Amino acid sequence: MRRLALICLAATIASPAIAAFPCDELWAERNAVYHDAGYCFRTARAIAAFGNAGCRFDDIRDVPLSARDRAKVNEIVRQERQNGCRE
Secondary structure (H helix, E strand, C coil): CHHHHHHHHHHHCCCHHHHHCCHHHHHHHHHHHHHHCCECCCCHHHHHHHCCCCCCECCHHHCCCCHHHHHHHHHHHHHHHHCCCCC
């Protein structure tokens, strides 16, 4: 169910409506990108939400993201900053 919600959220991420998304949803979408790419989460919150099964990268800088995913993450981070979101 959570996965379906994240997929639906991913479908709208390029929309200008992203600015209206609450911080938790931005956080989830950003971390879903990293999860799908194999990042091994460190925080209890992320591990609880995504788990670490099958993860391959301990350092977020080593996670291979496509140009599209990198742009998506950058946009989400920009929105998180604009919305005053905190980790």
